[in-house]
Amino acid sequence: MSGPSIVVRDLTKKFGSFTAVDRISFEVPKGEIFGFLGPNGAGKSTTIRMLCGILQPTSGEARVGGFSVTTESEEIKKIIGYMSQKFTLYNDLTVEENIAFHGGIRRLPPAVLAERKRWVLKMAGLVGRERALARELSGGWKQRLALGCAILHRPQILFLDEPTASVDPVSRRDFWDLIYELSGEGTTTFVTSHYMDEVERCHRLAIIYAGVIIALGSPRELKIRFAGAESASLEQVFVAAIGSARTA
Numbered sequence: 001m002s003g004p005s006i007v008v009r010d011l012t013k014k015f016g017s018f019t020a021v022d023r024i025s026f027e028v029p030k031g032e033i034f035g036f037l038g039p040n041g042a043g044k045s046t047t048i049r050m051l052c053g054i055l056q057p058t059s060g061e062a063r064v065g066g067f068s069v070t071t072e073s074e075e076i077k078k079i080i081g082y083m084s085q086k087f088t089l090y091n092d093l094t095v096e097e098n099i100a101f102h103g104g105i106r107r108l109p110p111a112v113l114a115e116r117k118r119w120v121l122k123m124a125g126l127v128g129r130e131r132a133l134a135r136e137l138s139g140g141w142k143q144r145l146a147l148g149c150a151i152l153h154r155p156q157i158l159f160l161d162e163p164t165a166s167v168d169p170v171s172r173r174d175f176w177d178l179i180y181e182l183s184g185e186g187t188t189t190f191v192t193s194h195y196m197d198e199v200e201r202c203h204r205l206a207i208i209y210a211g212v213i214i215a216l217g218s219p220r221e222l223k224i225r226f227a228g229a230e231s232a233s234l235e236q237v238f239v240a241a242i243g244s245a246r247t248a
């Protein structure tokens, strides 16, 4: 596919009279790690669910991998990986059974599954733990297994909804190393977070507040624009961006 991986134009979602996502627009080029930062209830998960073709927008449009979220959501599901806030693992299955289960959903032929399974186990640092029950894994391992299951079919575009919300800082860093590795191989990643230190590592990020994108750029650009200096923190950017959105 040529062109950006994700194109969003005036995308809007209303629940009754409440507008959860309000005419957002942006593009994400291939291979980029794009962060979506915002407080709880800002509209992050609602946006990601629309982009994955799970939730129909009220108005506006988005194309993911060239496919429309409104008319081609089945095509989108084939080319994306999605890791939701609640990891989609089966606690009563072992590591390798979880991998086999997800491979089955993706209809991977046995030989391909065997090769991908080795790749995922190695990448996620799970070699030797194949027979452990998912429930026995600690937060960081579980999260890497969930990511492994989400990328078994080698998706072009990866959607991660607060993937590190319940893991320790070391595991978080390991997890980000994996995201970089995938990005280096051309995978586009759209990741939501409410951790400032985490989105610092994104190539570009958008700040969403009350359903509206109030800032968009690289961490460096946003620091200069909102806090006047490259040495500023993203916290300062966040506070300044929300402050100016409130008075606008």
Ligand SMILES: Nc1ncnc2c1ncn2[C@@H]1O[C@H](COP(=O)(O)OP(=O)(O)O)[C@@H](O)[C@H]1O
Pocket: 015, 020, 038, 039, 040, 041, 042, 043, 044, 045, 046, 047
């Ligand atoms: N199915 C739904 N019905 C009604 N309101 C919803 C629904 N899903 C989300 N919302 C509301 O939309 C807003 C944005 O939610 P969400 O996208 O989950 O925020 P975030 O992921 O940024 O925390 C919240 O106020 C939430 O309560």
Ligand SMILES: [Mg+2]
Pocket: 044, 045, 046, 085, 161, 162
């Ligand atoms: Mg959410």
